[in-house]
Amino acid sequence: xxxxxxxxxxAPRLQNIRNNLRLLWLxxxxxxxxxxxxxxxxxxxxxxxxxRSVDEMTSEExxxxxxxxxxxxxLRDLANRSICKCLVCGKVDQDMVYNKTYDAWxxxxxxxxxxxVALKRVETRRQKREESCxxxxxxxxxxxxx
Ligand SMILES: [Zn+2]
Numbered sequence: 001x002x003x004x005x006x007x008x009x010x011a012p013r014l015q016n017i018r019n020n021l022r023l024l025w026l027x028x029x030x031x032x033x034x035x036x037x038x039x040x041x042x043x044x045x046x047x048x049x050x051x052r053s054v055d056e057m058t059s060e061e062x063x064x065x066x067x068x069x070x071x072x073x074x075l076r077d078l079a080n081r082s083i084c085k086c087l088v089c090g091k092v093d094q095d096m097v098y099n100k101t102y103d104a105w106x107x108x109x110x111x112x113x114x115x116x117v118a119l120k121r122v123e124t125r126r127q128k129r130e131e132s133c134x135x136x137x138x139x140x141x142x143x144x145x146x
Pocket of ligand 1: 086088090110111
């Protein structure tokens with residue numbers, strides 16, 4: 001995939017279909033995440049229903065618990081970086097722009113804002129030549145939107 005790619009749908013009926021498919025997919029991901037959460041809650045209770053920490057679980061239970069956690073983390077990352085949802089604002093009904101550096105999708109509004117900030121930073125940098133490590137990191141982030 002190219003570094004920056006915008007997916008724009010202008011027809012309202014197609015936008016509606018896109019949005020509904022996105023919501024359906026995100027709901028499916030959310031349902032799986034909740035199933036894992038419920039399984040983890042079972043592991044967090046002893047036979048009397050009292051809460052117990054991961055340290056109090058058997059090694060087999062702890063292993064399962066960590067597997068569920070890892071899958072939840074992957075699901076969250078998958079949803080957050082998918083074209084179905086803006087990484088910044090979380091909107092699901094917008095046209096999206098892909099930023100390869102972050103392997104994530106931004107709505108056109110958030111991408112435009114990042115781009116305006118990036119352009120302003122470039123101009124400001126031209127004016128002052130010195131930059132700190134922190135400034136360089138922010139600048140590198142901004143460049144990915146240009
Ligand atoms: Zn956004």
